[in-house]
Amino acid sequence: MINNESKPYVYDILASVFMREGVSTCFALLGDANMNWAARLSEQGCRMIYVRHEHCAVAAAMAYARKTGEVGIATVTCGPGVTQLMTALPAAVRAHLPVVVFAGEAPLKSGWYNQGIDQAPLVTATGAAYYSLHMPELMPVAVRDAFLQTRRERRPVVIGVPFDLQNRSWDGPANLPSPSGELLPRPAPLLPHPDDLAKAARLIGAAERVVVLAGMGAVEADAGGACRELASKAGGLLATTLPARGLFYDDPFCIGISGSFTTEAGLEYLADADLIVAVGCSLALHAGGGGQLWPKAETLHVDLEPVAVNQGQETAGYHLRADAQLAAAALTAALPVRAQTWRSDAIADRIRNTRADNFTYEIEPGLLDPREVVEALEAALPNDWEMVNSSGHCAHFFAHMPSRPQDRFLTVREFGAIGNGTSFAMGVAAARPQQTVVLFDGDGSLLMHVQELETMKRHGMNILIVVMNDGGYGSEVHKLRSQGFPLDGAVFGHSDLAAIARGFGVDGKKVTDLADIPKLVAAFADSGTVAVWDFHVSDQVLSPIMRRTYPPRSAQA
Numbered sequence: 001m002i003n004n005e006s007k008p009y010v011y012d013i014l015a016s017v018f019m020r021e022g023v024s025t026c027f028a029l030l031g032d033a034n035m036n037w038a039a040r041l042s043e044q045g046c047r048m049i050y051v052r053h054e055h056c057a058v059a060a061a062m063a064y065a066r067k068t069g070e071v072g073i074a075t076v077t078c079g080p081g082v083t084q085l086m087t088a089l090p091a092a093v094r095a096h097l098p099v100v101v102f103a104g105e106a107p108l109k110s111g112w113y114n115q116g117i118d119q120a121p122l123v124t125a126t127g128a129a130y131y132s133l134h135m136p137e138l139m140p141v142a143v144r145d146a147f148l149q150t151r152r153e154r155r156p157v158v159i160g161v162p163f164d165l166q167n168r169s170w171d172g173p174a175n176l177p178s179p180s181g182e183l184l185p186r187p188a189p190l191l192p193h194p195d196d197l198a199k200a201a202r203l204i205g206a207a208e209r210v211v212v213l214a215g216m217g218a219v220e221a222d223a224g225g226a227c228r229e230l231a232s233k234a235g236g237l238l239a240t241t242l243p244a245r246g247l248f249y250d251d252p253f254c255i256g257i258s259g260s261f262t263t264e265a266g267l268e269y270l271a272d273a274d275l276i277v278a279v280g281c282s283l284a285l286h287a288g289g290g291g292q293l294w295p296k297a298e299t300l301h302v303d304l305e306p307v308a309v310n311q312g313q314e315t316a317g318y319h320l321r322a323d324a325q326l327a328a329a330a331l332t333a334a335l336p337v338r339a340q341t342w343r344s345d346a347i348a349d350r351i352r353n354t355r356a357d358n359f360t361y362e363i364e365p366g367l368l369d370p371r372e373v374v375e376a377l378e379a380a381l382p383n384d385w386e387m388v389n390s391s392g393h394c395a396h397f398f399a400h401m402p403s404r405p406q407d408r409f410l411t412v413r414e415f416g417a418i419g420n421g422t423s424f425a426m427g428v429a430a431a432r433p434q435q436t437v438v439l440f441d442g443d444g445s446l447l448m449h450v451q452e453l454e455t456m457k458r459h460g461m462n463i464l465i466v467v468m469n470d471g472g473y474g475s476e477v478h479k480l481r482s483q484g485f486p487l488d489g490a491v492f493g494h495s496d497l498a499a500i501a502r503g504f505g506v507d508g509k510k511v512t513d514l515a516d517i518p519k520l521v522a523a524f525a526d527s528g529t530v531a532v533w534d535f536h537v538s539d540q541v542l543s544p545i546m547r548r549t550y551p552p553r554s555a556q557a
């Protein structure tokens with residue numbers, strides 16, 4: 001389609017509207033229905049990251065959104081480009097991440113088009129919103145409204161534009177709409193109501209063993225310091241959800257993660273608690289939100305939207321609606337000074353000196369204990385590297401690196417999908433290009449989207465991928481083994497991931513001696529490139545949660 005006049009095309013205008021939204025990075029995989037728009041977006045100054053699978057474009061945009069606080073942007077072509085998104089979109093919905101996907105749609109003028117499919121119900125079934133744009137003059141406002149919606153609701157929006165319409169000359173108004181960022185209300189952080197505050201302070205004042213549990217809402221409200229002060233004045237302990245891991249990493253009274261990844265000591269303290277003050281967290285099932293980890297405790301939910309029931313469970317009987325930081329500070333101020341009923345040096349010592357798990361396992365010759373791999377990495381990796389924790393059974397081990405702060409950590413697991421590690425690492429690398437990123441992944445998860453090693457190399461990213469290679473789908477291995485089922489669908493053998501990495505042109509190493517790690521770290525730090533470190537680990541080592549839920553047959557009565 002050739003336009004001899006100087007008039008822009010619709011795709012030019014659509015690219016301009018995205019740029020006016022402040023878009024600076026777009027994760028893309030091209031096809032007929034998005035390539036012209038993407039080319040123009042790039043020409044207008046947007047950094048394009050061309051990935052190798054559409055899923056990875058959206059998953060990387062999710063991590064980018066989480067790390068920057070901005071809207072993550074991805075683009076895919078129509079039909080098969082959109083159907084590839086059926087795992088990433090629900091994951092973004094559940095994680096409340098603002099993402100806008102520019103998708104093409106099949107051309108309207110074609111009576112039949114092989115890639116044509118009804119995209120809206122596919123997208124809306126994931127919980128994402130779908131904007132089908134069929135009227136060129138109204139498209140700029142619709143795109144702006146998509147940004148407004150994703151920012152306000154914090155859920156992904158997919159914009160579908162038939163590519164024959166994109167390729168028309170622009171006949172609409174010369175002025176483009178005001179961008180969403182200029183229009184969004186900016187209310188001051190919400191103060192707690194004095195009546196609710198007084199009640200909540202009385203509740204805390206009457207409790208003897210308080211745990212202040214912080215989630216991502218507390219992270220976003222910068223409430224870490226206020227939560228520490230509250231726990232300190234209450235003489236209680238601190239904990240976080242998995243995504244907020246590390247918010248209190250240097251506090252001697254933080255028991256670590258609450259939920260499936262709680263340490264043995266942490267489980268005991270949670271079981272003793274008589275009040276959980278849950279600040280800016282959704283009290284999800286996986287965080288122990290139904291009270292299964294604190295059977296003796298009441299729960300006070302401090303949140304912008306406190307809830308009594310979540311994910312089918314009764315979560316909190318007491319509620320305080322407010323900004324996390326303001327609420328925690330106001331509670332601390334309202335709490336009378338009292339004797340430190342629970343905190344003690346003995347507790348701090350135990351937290352500091354106890355390993356996440358002390359269970360003894362026999363490790364087969366030639367293989368490593370995943371817990372020792374993590375301890376060696378914890379000791380050797382610089383504290384300011386950006387950590388990305390992926391999924392699978394091994395995520396438990398990697399989550400226990402106590403010296404690492406929350407602002408250098410990312411995990412997005414609300415949909416429970418494996419295979420996102422490479423994408424999330426790319427999103428973080430794009431969000432923090434001056435930083436080194438270290439991805440902790442499983443062999444199964446890495447192999448699901450290993451093609452992104454090529455993207456990382458081509459874009460000059462600085463990413464170290466540490467793989468806990470247990471030769472299969474560890475989660476499934478342990479569950480099948482516990483029930484006495486054959487392991488055929490879960491044990492595959494230790495792939496040579498170092499050789500695979502080298503095939504993509506990046507550095508690959510099989511690490512067999514943990515004593516080598518410090519010098520490997522030093523060499524990698526100097527390289528500024530991509531590397532895969534393949535640790536062949538035993539599949540006999542169970543995380544505590546797996547041991548409790550799926551005990552090995554030998555341990556069963």
Ligand SMILES: Cc1ncc(C[n+]2csc(CCOP(=O)(O)OP(=O)(O)O)c2C)c(N)n1
Pocket residue numbers: 087391392393394395416417418419441442443444445446468470472473474475476
């Ligand atoms: C997309 C997707 N497919 C399948 C699963 C089921 N699943 C959960 S954990 C897991 C194993 C992951 O293997 P790996 O990454 O090697 O980690 P490991 O459990 O071995 O430590 C699988 C297949 C899933 N959660 N998501």
Ligand SMILES: [Mg+2]
Pocket residue numbers: 392442443444468469470471472473474
């Ligand atoms: Mg594995």
